[in-house]
Amino acid sequence: MTVTQLTTAPTETDLEAEIHAAIRLAFPLLPAHAIRHQIQFQFKFGHAAIRVDGSKPTSARSRADVLLYVEDKPLAVLELKRMSEELQPDDGQQGLSYARALNPAPPLVVVSNGIETRYLETHTGSVWVAADKDAQAFTALMDSASKAAKADLKLAIQTLMGTNSSVWMQAVLHASSANMEELTGDIEDTDQPFGRNFLISMQATSVVIDFLMNDQKLVLLEGSSLVGKSNVLRELCELTAGNEVGATLYIETETGSSILQCIADALESHLNWPVTVDEARYWLKQVSVANGPDLILAIDGLNSDDRVVRREIEDLSSTKFGKHLKLVVALDTTVASRIVITKGRSKSPIGRRAVRVEVEPLDNNEFPHAVQTLLDNRLALMQGAFYTPDYRHPWVLRSVAALALSSLEGESQETFLAILPMLNTDLIQYARDRFEDIDLLRAFAKVAQAMIIESSDATRHPTLIIECNRTFGIRRATLLQVLSSEELNLLEEAGYLKGAIHQGTAEQISYVRQPALLASEIARVLKSEILSRSEENPEDAATWLTDAASRLPLGDVIAAHALLEASTEDEGLPVGVMLKLLTTKPQSKSPKPGTTYAGFYPGIGYIKFRVVDETVIELFIKGAPKRLELGVPVGRLLEDVTPWQILSHVCSARTEILDESGNLVRLEQTFLLEIASASFPLLSSQPMIGQLPHHDLPNGGSVVCHSVGIVEPITQSLLSFLRQDLNDSTAWVKWALTRKSGALLARLHIALREIARMTDPDLATWAKATLTNQVVPELQEQLQCSGHHLLDEESQ
Structure with missing residues (x-):
């Protein structure tokens, strides 16, 4: 590799004078005009280009690191020490590491304090002794060096990564960037966790950074599936990439490997530094106790609370490691709740050391950042989107963006596209167009059947019912009713399902990582049921559809698409079903005293309360009632709203039927007027x-x-x-x-x-x-x- 000239501005005059003096002292017999030097140079660790700015001292004793050339051939790395410092036995080790990492490698490392000079052979590390240090001697040295075996590059990397913060920070930045690039695709490529030019700034990121700046060694970043935890880690990596106080190494652990193994793999893959797990741990320890910047491990996808991972987190966050190693671990709330306590219900070592940062759907302060992210992609949300709960989920916004971007193809950069303020059936159609793999569709058809079975089980714990009503979560036992163990494992290994332990019930649950695809397949199931049930009893079919939609996430959109899709079959539009939905009118009622209600309240979670009278309720906290005087009426409850919500989405499409005279009649016009x-x-x-x-x-x-x-x-x-x-x-x-x-x-x-x-x-x-x-x-x-x-x- 040819060393690249990177010096872009004159160095300080006094430093230049010291360098010239050291060169004359080290090479008195070589013509002065034959030697030139570079204070800035670069070399490569694997795919990572590491830039060295020799004018920035790496320790209190150092003055500069300089690359010397004789004619056009690299001659030596000059380690210039401060004149007041005596040379120490280990001086020259960093210079040897630089020299061994360069290609071609200069044969010498010269250490000088301007008074005393030491020469080391690059390929052996031994002191070089020559009777005459003239041109002939240097030529012989270069010839022998070129014939010698290559220096131990692994040793060079290990030295630089452990002692030189400017080197390891750059290396970590490259490795982290490469890790994330593997997981990044176009916005439309929703198989990839990250979308290019699609990063939403979230409050949780600022909270995490504040904890890290205050020397918090362990942060648990927790939240439900697809809520945006990976988004926070990505933002953390980008925000720390441009400063000198720390560097973040992004690691994905969903492969099932241990944390240390993932670190070792990342270092080997992106730096060509083959290290064992023990060597990776030793490197972390070196960095953690050095008097330098922080190394932050951003650990993503931790979906298991197995003993190996738990022991690693305990180990890396313990006092065995210095204050400059910090961990931010993204994991589901259910996993976090299990690893912060012991079986005896007391705090575990992780629980004692960690702070927990909750990632929730976008709040009112974060939503404008999402709006700006869409604007950066020439997409403008219409007025009203601020009040759409579905749009507070990053995965929904990315799906909406993916659906819309195709309409901007071929348009000028000044053209913006208005996005509807609420979800509609286009999301289902987009999934139909996006996913075409037959095997995947067959597998998700079975998952859709499991979701219908799951949502129909009224015997589930109330917290599980609420959880599955707002997220596509299915108990593993239910999935195994329609999938074989092998099929289920394959979906998990491919990243389409993510296993967890439900916090409220301790049952194994799987979260679906492609919700739009599942919604599409559920719509197919609903369509088949509508057609078969409506042949005998349209009213029964409408009731069944309403119940199914009320228990499913995005249920009204899914049911509407099922109805519209059913209209394309030979049987035509199930008018009887739609008329039943239309005649089932919503009602606004005051809650009756004595009635108990349960549900999910944003910002609070699962709640259960009983109405005492118009202004008083009993709130159940851990099963015990607590009387609350509201001071205002409890409010009114809307009942039977699902049928008209389904029809509201159906009305967005043109729907026609033949009247008794054989004329086409626009059905949605009447429905619009009524609803x-x-x-x-x-x-x-x-x-x-x-x-x-x-x-x-x-x-x-x-x-x-x-x-x-x-x-x-x-x-x-x-x-x-x-x-x-x-x-x-x-x-x-x-x-x-x-x-x-x-x-x-x-x-x-x-x-x-x-x-x-x-x-x-x-x-x-x-x-x-x-x-x-x-x-x-x-x-x-x-x-x-x-x-x-x-x-x-x-x-x-």
């Missing part, structure tokens, strides 16, 4: 409803304030319908106005406001005119709101 007239927000998340700005209707009920944008599936489908055909839209709006429904007009108002902002000039002009001339006047009359500021100037 959009609901006199209360059609949202399943009760906490979210309470957070939304809203306006009371004169005759009871309420509507979402237009200022928040589109937050209901029915309003989003209304937007999609009104964009399809101006003639149909004009006729439908005229029909809607005859309904005299304040709730319908309020939703129509929100949808038209979004269309008025679009770049299509015909659509935007029509929407503005319709708002100004028809909808706003009628809405003001219906809601009698001129003094309530429900409509802003822009709307009018």
Whole structure:
């Protein structure tokens, strides 16, 4: 390898003078013009290019490390010590390591303090003795060095990695970057954990860094599956890459290897430094006690609490290692909860040493960072996305981005694409188009069957029911009802399933790592059930579909896609099922005293409470009731909302049936009119409803304030319908106005406001005119709101 010239600016005058003086002292018989030097040079460890800046001392005794040439051949590495320092027996070891790592290797290492000079042969490390240190002697030395066996490169790397922080920090940066690059693909390549140009800044990262800066040696980064723990580790690596106080080595342990084995593999793979597990541990110990920067091990994918991994974490976080070795371990909350305690329920060594940082769905401060990440990819979320719970999950946002990016192909860089503020059935269709491997689809078809079985089991522990209702988690025992052990193991080894122990029940559970693909296969199962059940009893089919959707994550979207897909079969659209769903109207009721409720509350987790009266509840904490005086009414509960949520998504597509005269009738137009007239927000998340700005209707009920944008599936489908055909839209709006429904007009108002902002000039002009001339006047009359500021100037 040819050594590359990297010096870009003049060095300090006094340092240059010392170097020239040392060269004259070391090589008095060589012509001065024949020797040149470099203060900056580089060499390679495997795939990693390590840059050496010799002007930056690596210890209190050092002055500079310089590479010398005679003519065009490397002659020596010069270790220049401070003039006040006497030469020590071990001086020259770093220079030998540099020389052995260079290709071609200079035959000499010269150590000098400007008064005394020592010569070492690179390939032996022995002192070089020559009667005359003239040109002939150096030529003979170079000839013999070229014929000698190559120096022990492993020893050179070991020396530099253990003693020179500038070297090992660069090496760690290269190895970490290479590890993450192997796990990075395009945003559309959702098989890869990381997407290029898709990193969301999260608060947990700042919390972790604060702990590390305050000398915390062990941080457990915990959270549910796919919540964004790997995102935090990736951000940690990027933030520490540009500073000199520490370097982060990213390690993925999902292969089942121990932590030390993963470190050894990373060092060998990316640095060509073949080390054993014991040697890797020794290196960590060297770095941990050195008076230098921190080495942070970012350990990802820890999905087991086996004894080997547990002992390693205990070992590496113990006092056997110095304060400069720190660990950030990402793991599921269930695993974290098990390794911080002993069987006797007291704190384990890990529990005593670790701080625990929870990674949760994006909060209100983090969500703007997600919005900016999408904008960096020319994707703009429409107004209302802030209130969409699904969009608080990074995997959902990446799937939405992957779905949308194809529409930007061939467009200029100034073109941005508006993204709907809520999920719809396009997510299912994207998975259909994205995954084509037959064997994988067959396997996930079985996983989908297991998910249906799992969600139907009402005997499960309440915490497990809540967990599986918001994440695609399935008990291992349920999976084994439809998969063989071999099939299940293959899915885990390929990374499609991730095993864990459920915290509340201690049962083995598997989390699905490709939720969109599973949702697609569940839709196929639901479609088959709809078609078979509706032949005999459409109402029974509708009830079964509603129950299934209410128990599944993304259940309303999945069920809607199943209905739409069923309409493409020879049997046609299951109209009886849809009519049953339509006639099952949601109801807003006050909770009855004595009724017990359970559910998941964002920021708190699983809760269970009993209503005592209008303003008092009993909250069950570890089984014991605690009486709470709320001071305000408990609120109202929305029942039977799932049927209309399913139909809300169905209405986003064109659905036609033949009437008795054989004419095609647009079914979704009627459904839109009926569902959009609901006199209360059609949202399943009760906490979210309470957070939304809203306006009371004169005759009871309420509507979402237009200022928040589109937050209901029915309003989003209304937007999609009104964009399809101006003639149909004009006729439908005229029909809607005859309904005299304040709730319908309020939703129509929100949808038209979004269309008025679009770049299509015909659509935007029509929407503005319709708002100004028809909808706003009628809405003001219906809601009698001129003094309530429900409509802003822009709307009018």
